[in-house]
Amino acid sequence: AAQRVTRFATTVFSEFSALAARHGAVNLGQGFPDFDGPAAIKEAAQRAIRDGGNQYAMGAGARELRVAIAEHSARFYGQTVDPDTMVTVTSGATEAILDTLLGLVDPGDEVVAFEPFYDSYDANITFVGATARFVPLRPPDADHAQWWFDRDEVRAAFSPRTRLLILNTPHNPTGKVFTRDELTFLGELCAEFDVKVLSDEVYEHLVFEPARHLRPATLPGLAERTVTVSSGGKTFSLTGWKVGWVIAPPPLRDAVQRAHQFVTFATAAPLQAAMAEALRLPDAYFTELTASYAAKRERLLTGLREAGLTAFAPEGSYFILADITRQGFADDVAFCRHLVSKVGVAAIPPSVFYGPAHRHLGQGLARFAFCKTDAVLDEAVRRLRAGL
Ligand code: PMP
Numbered sequence: 074a075a076q077r078v079t080r081f082a083t084t085v086f087s088e089f090s091a092l093a094a095r096h097g098a099v100n101l102g103q104g105f106p107d108f109d110g111p112a113a114i115k116e117a118a119q120r121a122i123r124d125g126g127n128q129y130a131m132g133a134g135a136r137e138l139r140v141a142i143a144e145h146s147a148r149f150y151g152q153t154v155d156p157d158t159m160v161t162v163t164s165g166a167t168e169a170i171l172d173t174l175l176g177l178v179d180p181g182d183e184v185v186a187f188e189p190f191y192d193s194y195d196a197n198i199t200f201v202g203a204t205a206r207f208v209p210l211r212p213p214d215a216d217h218a219q220w221w222f223d224r225d226e227v228r229a230a231f232s233p234r235t236r237l238l239i240l241n242t243p244h245n246p247t248g249k250v251f252t253r254d255e256l257t258f259l260g261e262l263c264a265e266f267d268v269k270v271l272s273d274e275v276y277e278h279l280v281f282e283p284a285r286h287l288r289p290a291t292l293p294g295l296a297e298r299t300v301t302v303s304s305g306g307k308t309f310s311l312t313g314w315k316v317g318w319v320i321a322p323p324p325l326r327d328a329v330q331r332a333h334q335f336v337t338f339a340t341a342a343p344l345q346a347a348m349a350e351a352l353r354l355p356d357a358y359f360t361e362l363t364a365s366y367a368a369k370r371e372r373l374l375t376g377l378r379e380a381g382l383t384a385f386a387p388e389g390s391y392f393i394l395a396d397i398t399r400q401g402f403a404d405d406v407a408f409c410r411h412l413v414s415k416v417g418v419a420a421i422p423p424s425v426f427y428g429p430a431h432r433h434l435g436q437g438l439a440r441f442a443f444c445k446t447d448a449v450l451d452e453a454v455r456r457l458r459a460g461l
């Protein structure tokens with residue numbers, strides 16, 4: 074295999090989903106809902122297939138989907154988006170992240186990202202020949218109600234070689250929702266070093282009161298330097314569709330589009346037609362989704378605490394991190410292997426979301442997903458209470 078892939082064996086998600094299947098474990102590992110998105114949206118995709126929308130879509134994305142993405146940005150964030158010059162539709166946020174790195178970052182450049190990070194960031198930074206500078210998020214403590222970062226540590230990670238800052242809000246796996254004050258600080262730092270921003274917002278609609286999702290691209294100073302990435306997988310419980318998108322000012326979007334045209338060229342046409350309908354669902358769909366997830370979050374938080382784990386309450390996303398340091402295992406991987414094989418519950422060991430220097434920070438944690446039906450969450454809690 075080529076050097077750029079030797080460091081990346083099977084992803085932790087595939088590994089633990091396979092282990093969960095083999096051991097008949099309840100799978101709270103890989104983040105995917107065990108329920109499907111709205112019936113009307115699935116029917117819209119079937120209709121598009123039946124009615125002949127089955128050839129290549131436009132490379133930048135079907136126009137009706139680009140218009141729907143622009144309307145959604147105006148409706149929820151008051152953001153003005155030109156569907157013709159500021160949007161590219163991609164095969165999931167995963168492709169959007171790679172396209173952004175390919176379009177904006179040269180070999181030898183540096184990219185700053187927070188730890189724990191979504192695993193594809195690290196791999197994609199390597200693929201483009203850049204160097205990652207990771208800054209750890211710190212857990213809540215006496216002075217911080219939520220996960221936080223040390224501003225001096227972030228500043229120290231920036232240099233004249235820094236090209237891109239990767240943000241993820243709401244954040245997987247901590248559930249942190251970045252505040253206006255934090256984003257303003259990061260925006261000023263990026264302006265000072267002339268750094269672009271990739272803002273991964275795939276959990277934009279999974280945010281729990283009193284937290285509110287702020288789109289970095291709507292803040293002064295960030296609009297002209299930010300590539301916003303999102304997708305419909307989480308918002309519409311359709312993770313298998315892999316329809317994502319990039320929203321960026323024309324020069325940045327043009328750079329991303331140049332990469333996209335030679336990565337996948339275009340995304341599945343009938344699914345784009347259905348995703349345009351999904352983005353136009355009434356406000357009630359989005360509020361009900363959030364309310365349903367708020368209840369699931371409460372259910373799993375309570376259950377994990379009853380099972381004796383110290384669980385951090387997330388402000389967003391569909392993940393809960395728990396402190397496992399008092400469980401008596403060497404590290405998070407040993408704990409999660411025991412959990413899946415002996416207790417019958419799959420969770421993800423977060424140390425894989427850290428670079429080598431900070432890996433120890435993840436070794437006292439486990440990530441549990443709550444994008445599951447209540448009966449499945451209850452069964453997981455029953456097993457944890459009996460087996461931990
Ligand atoms: N970013 C983050 C933070 C994620 O959690 C995920 C999904 N696991 C993705 C990107 C990928 O999204 P998609 O499925 O749309 O490619």
Ligand code: GLN
Pocket residue numbers: 084086087102103104105245
């Ligand atoms: N985003 C999902 C998670 O964090 C998994 C996506 C994947 O399997 N690549 O669990």
